[in-house]
Amino acid sequence: MGWAPHGHPGYLRACVEASLRRLGRERLDLCYLHRIDPKMPIEDQLGTLQALKGQGKIGHIGLSKVTSEDIRLADKYITVAAVQNVLNVRDHFDPALELCRDLGIPYVAYRPLDAGNLVRGPGLEASLSWLLQLGPHVTPIPATSRLSHLAEIVSAVGAGGRP
Template sequence: MTSTPPGGTIEIAGKTVSRLGFGTMRLTGPGTWGDPDDRTQALTVLRHAVHTHGITHIDTADAYGPHTAEHLIKDALHPYPDDLLIATKVGLARPAPNVWEPHGHPVYLRSCVEASLRRLGVEQLKLCYLHRIDSEVPITDQLGTLAALRDEGKIGHIGISKVTTESFELARKEVPVAVVQNVLNVNDRYDPVMERCRDEEIPYVPYRPLDAGAAAPGGNVTTPLTWLLARGPHIAPIPGTSNPQHLNDIVQAVDGGGWT
């Protein structure tokens, strides 16, 4: 394991974790559907991320597979190291490959949290995001359900994902927002929510930091990742890969950069 966490450290959901996290969406099959072609390699990548490279922030969702990524995390890493933060997300239904449908009904959200607890083998989801705000359900009902689950001890902290400035402000009126996850990369360079998070000292987790490879032509992952980390100390990108060598390249891109 590396002596210094990749990218330095950041506090997210009450834990000090590596600023470079690891996203698990790419560990599933085509269309983010079903098992990966090489399950053994997917388990190896997860173990290398944590045990070899010192990444202590793993990002997942019940929608990845669906359920596949959460199962892989448990099989690869349970019992979990004390310093590991596993963040999951609820609120997206998956009726078919490449199909994502917001589903924010309170009964559904509660059932998703209960199922993620079982799949991950934990008594509490330390960080649970509302994966998408469902426009058909009042936001008070969606975040109120997660707040009730937090009060019951089943969720530690609540995050929000893919939000506008307006929905960010609405969410903050309902619950303490622990972290925001939005798209940000060298191709999608501007997100006003990132600036609001900086102002409010809320961690900001860019998903798709390499823009599915489009932000790293020729395999150069250093520039897009160092560009993100330079946006501010509240930035904690979560690149993903199913390839151990690609994971090594990602970690080397930020190792020794002096990011704090």
């Protein structure tokens, strides 16, 4: 059994409502379509999020794990507020990076430490500064479950941040 994208409008609406409940908020400032469901028309998936935006439940719509073609297509239906794709020193090829720079779309690099492997390889500071020097539109989102690691991440960004 694996994970499959599920982009049915009813499911997307239920996910947004559940997030609002869990967070105790009336609006999600930024909501990503986590995966485009290839079995559903993309305009239905984006149209559902756009309608939720119209109702004030979503502030901005982002896309996750998308190609340049996906971004260009989505751009016809919605304002793409952010793109979240995997990018790190090891997994470093993503043409969407340049497209986002050209279109002025913030690019959020997920798995920036290759799930922790890069901390033992190039190191924390080198890995994060490599991402930050790609441009002001790039924001890495490193994750940690430990406060001491969070302090190391903050200090690494301070030391090796944007030029």
